[in-house]
Amino acid sequence: MAPLVRSTPALPVRHVHLGLGAFHRAHQAWYTHVAGDAGIAAFTGRRPDAAVPLAAQDGLYHLLVRSASGDRAELVTSLSGAYDGADLSAWTEAVASPSVGVLTLTVTEAAYRRSPSGSLDLSDPSVAADVASIPGGVAQTVPGRLVLALASRRASDAGPIAVVPCDNLLDNGPTVASVVVALAGAVSASLAEWISSNVSFVSTTIDRITPATTASDIAEVASLTGFADAAPVVTEPFTEWVLAGAFPSGRPAWEVGGARFVDDVTPFEQRKLWLLNGSHSLLAYAAPLRGHATVASAVADPVCREWVESWFELASVFLPFSSPDLAPYRASLLERYENPRIRHNLSQIAMDGSLKLPIRVLPVVTQARAAGVMPLAGAVALAGWIAHLRRGVDVRDPRASELIPLAQADDETAVRSLLGVLDAALAEDKELISVIVETLRDLTR
Template sequence: MSPASIAAPALVRARPTPPVRIVHLGIGAFHRAHQAWYTAHAADAADWGIAAFTGRSSVVADELRAQDCLYTLIERSSEGDRSETIESIVDAHPGDDVTMLLELLRRAEVAIVTLTVTEAGYRLDDDGRLRLDDPVVAGDVDAVRATRGTDAVPAVRSVVGRLATALRARHDAGLSAVAVVPCDNIPDNGRALADACRAFVEAVDPGDSGWLDQTASFVSTSVDRITPRTTIEDVATVRVLTGRSDSIPVVTEPFTDWVLHGRFPSGRPAWEDAGARFVTDIRPWELRKLRILNGAHTLLASFGALRGHATVDAAIRDPECRNVVERWWDEVENGLPDGLDLENYRASLVQRFANSRIAHHLDQISQDAPAKMRIRIIPTVLHELDNGRHPLAGLTAIAAVLVREGIRPDVTSITTELRRLSPALAARSDVPRSVADIARELERQSEALPLGPMTMPEHRRQHP
């Protein structure tokens, strides 16, 4: 019998299971590589267990529970792999188990709710407000209204609806306030989520949102750790590294960053032990990460794919992709404050992007690209236009996303889509035509693989 055919032993806890004091919404690879990792590395990790809920599917919850919520984290650098078993998650539930969510928030010892649900998961409009006309949100409002004053649990489906309902249950139980910590790439995400919850509560019962400030402190964050999707090969790597079986390992890079601003009224883990930073002004760091790192990812996910690449490292090695990323960063810098060490940050990102051992797939990054573009790309494009500059890289990012989304590269179609994405941008008379010109060139180049240098019209190539 070959060694590969012999069943490997399962992962086992080396320490007692910590009590649930954190509830997480939207468990996925990033949460397990980031917030769960920070919690596991806190000096007081024995006091802080995480009960996690999935987003759209129950699969991850089923897989976690099948192995006692343990998993292997593989840190993958250019020099090699290192692994560790993460023990901070202690229970996992399907996202639609609202009964369990309410039960957890009614426990006095629960102190924190964290979220990783992607930008689109919050269902916000271009101005960052909750889309009350969204069918799912509107249905949740009706469901909560219908069950008010009863013991029935409303079948809420949106993240904001579930969170607001759970916070109301905590308030009604007379318990202390929790910290709500969104960890998605939305500017001032704590305030944005607070406003969304308040709008939901007011839609259910106008004038009844006063209790929210007594029940929740919304913390703003900036998060960073490149975490590609797990492959079959990664599952095999765990067995080689550890001698144990793990069907749901997470692969990530050695680099990690977490910046937080806000109050934790019922306590928190000592996340600073693992390198988290607590600041009085998060916005500069948030913008640096959202626009330089995440903006470049959104650009590469479409532009790089159109040039025939499948991963970030392959794209950044393409001189044309590298050139448009560097130009994008120049455009972003025009709108960022001083003191952010941008030269070193940019250099470190090129190294991280080029790590060929982290297979960060462009199709994974491109999910919900239009929603991401509203936050990561369009504000810089508007800033450049407002200051009389022609943001070629930003317009190229927009064109690439629209081409990948199947939008026809004519002025009428581009204008219609820009009105949906950003009315302010669509109102610029020259922008739809510029985007359409670039989109046609991108389509032509994409159809002519293998690709050579981009050939934009000369009047588009002028550097501001």
């Protein structure tokens, strides 16, 4: 089997990325590859693991694109360097380079260290440690590493830069800006002022299902290509990227790959968060109670499919799109969910529910209740989440130690308490609580 090595030099680095996981390599790195005009210096977020095989094969890897009709392998060449995120010297040097105009991020919602109000949690011990250590050139959190890198860019007089968060946060550009400026302000008022004046925070919405790569996937890539690729990524044919904001130092030609640049991403963001992510969360919590482990398995179950379609009907009422505009998007979601070649594990989607539900499910539930509608499909999602917490198995959530004990109370108390964690107003809605309690009993009966 032939080793995977470059036959031509890597492109000069114009794009830096934090969060070197499978999604980045299926999404932003693929768009930069298709643009063909920039290389990426990519850094891991939490662990060095992803960088090791990629560095060994010169940043090259394959996308294994799985459609219902079969697989194809596509070589991606945009990674000019793959680095351990703990290498702060390489990190700050990369962001401080005048040739770099873009810094993208895929680090998950929890990594931004926000308080329940959405602002930076300055009481977080790791955030507090960063405030003290950034002047000495050390940071451990994502906001801290951003501030450290931007301070280095300021010191090198490298000019403005665009920060492009690609995580599922509402208004992710302004949201990340507020976190970064708040941490910078705790370190240095002048640094915070420089960031506010020289750093553009671009809002985005992103979409491409990317399940975990297995040993059989690696073998399939070898069979299709003849190369020994230790770091392939599995993905679906569909991809979407919508961006709004300024790029003061230029950017790769992502539109070549189909990226859309708009004045306001909010309608696209809501459509994706409520329809795709909302239905994913519903399935992640409720479908395992019917014995399902993947999205494809769940949506093949008529009961689960009815939940999803009911959720689509409910959420669509509150989206700024007409029914004819939404119909193709909804149909495409079901087609993607049904793809038998994509193993999208429900346990992966279920992570960080206390952060995801407030932006995926609660906006629809809240608007429905304000309109006098009982959101039955929303009750399935919320009851499923409570059942998930009650089982206490594979609960991966930054508030797990608080939430799991609350879920062990009697049904009504558990529902009221856990709704209160998500939204205090909903915890006072007796009719909604009653419906969620009954739904919880139905699901677990």
